Amino acid sequence: MQILTSPAQLQRLEGILKKSLPLALPVYGAVLNITRGNPGDFEVLVDKWPDFGAVLARPRGEVPVNDSYWNTQTAFYRDLGAYRALLETPGCQRWDAAFIIIGLQDGVTTVSQDLARAKGVELDITEYYTYMHPNPSTMPEPRLDPGVRLGSLLPSHVDLLNETWPYGGNARSRRYLAKLLGRFPHVCVQDGAGEPLSWVLTDHFGTGAHGFTLPAHRRRGHMRVALTVAARRAQARGFPTYGHTAVQNGPMQQLQELLGHQRLPGICRYILHNPAMDKDGP
Structure with a gap:
């Protein structure tokens, strides 16, 4: 070794x-x-x-x-x-x-x-499906709704991220999300007051992670914009554009395919060892 x-x-x-x-x-x-x-x-x-x-x-x-x-x-x-x-x-x-x-x-x-x-x-x-875009420069030009803009998440938004992440809601996940937010690129679609509506983070592996749109603001194309901008920025940094999508998350799978992402053969697996030990400390 x-x-x-x-x-x-x-x-x-x-x-x-x-x-x-x-x-x-x-x-x-x-x-x-x-x-x-x-x-x-x-x-x-x-x-x-x-x-x-x-x-x-x-x-x-x-x-x-x-x-x-x-x-x-x-x-x-x-x-x-x-x-x-x-x-x-x-x-x-x-x-x-x-x-x-x-x-x-x-x-x-x-x-x-x-x-x-x-x-x-x-x-x-x-288990997840892995999607990869072969060339983000060919993705359709993103169009923002009036009153909506691209911005940045703030450290104060980490609680919102933790509450909306299906794998979050605890102190360990909050610490992890704060680390992603502070160290890796992200894309955020905001309203006119600067409040987050939709976002995509990036993790240690260059993966697009925690893509989420607030329920009241869905079906308005916000995630489409976030994914497109994130993909183009990743390409500009020299990174591949890819992410793992839950096998039951049909809407996200459909959106990625609409944007030109290709689903890779096989399955990506996150293998948690000793799950009973994975818990917040005293």
């Missing part, structure tokens, strides 16, 4: 992962963020270098044992056996903590299931 730290190593890894898209999307996005200032304070591990068989992007340093929002990781492998060996390497994972691994490859799930069974660890797996 080796943690890549030098700019030359990370740039080389970035190039290799780019050739492995779309399966390497979340890891590729994490590496892009690391090589562009590392706002998420992440690191990447490989089983060996430079002829690696597996790579894992994870938070750097100590993380709370009860916070999977903080301890969300992602993996990509070229050799499934190498990925299994990497996860079993001492120091790679804390199996007595709550953590999430995101994977677009079925083997990521298989390895977690096998190791969890052997270690007596519970899993909670959530």
Whole structure:
């Protein structure tokens, strides 16, 4: 196991992962963020270098044992056996903590299931469709309604984000959303008074995240504007435009397809290890 730290190593890894898209999307996005200032304070591990068989992007340093929002990781492998060996390497994972691994490859799930069974660890797996836009510059020009403008979310809006996020509503999710808001790009559609109507965040992996429109302001094209602007800005930064959509969220799937996003084959899985430990502390 080796943690890549030098700019030359990370740039080389970035190039290799780019050739492995779309399966390497979340890891590729994490590496892009690391090589562009590392706002998420992440690191990447490989089983060996430079002829690696597996790579894992994870938070750097100590993380709370009860916070999977903080301890969300992602993996990509070229050799499934190498990925299994990497996860079993001492120091790679804390199996007595709550953590999430995101994977677009079925083997990521298989390895977690096998190791969890052997270690007596519970899993909670959530499935998503992954959508990617091949060229955001071709997206239709967004049109804002009169009295509506593009703006920015403020730190004071974190409670609104936490209340409206289906996976939020607790202290850990609030801390996580505050971190996303403060460190990564976002798009917000506001009314004339500057109050948020619709927004899209970005996470550690370059993923479009927490897209939401307030119920009273839906069916007015606000999310269409937010997604289009977010996609074009991501492209301008050199990032791919992609996101994970809940399999039951038909309206968001339809909107993305209308805007030219393409659904990738297969399923993205968020694999939560030790879900019973994932809770607010005293």
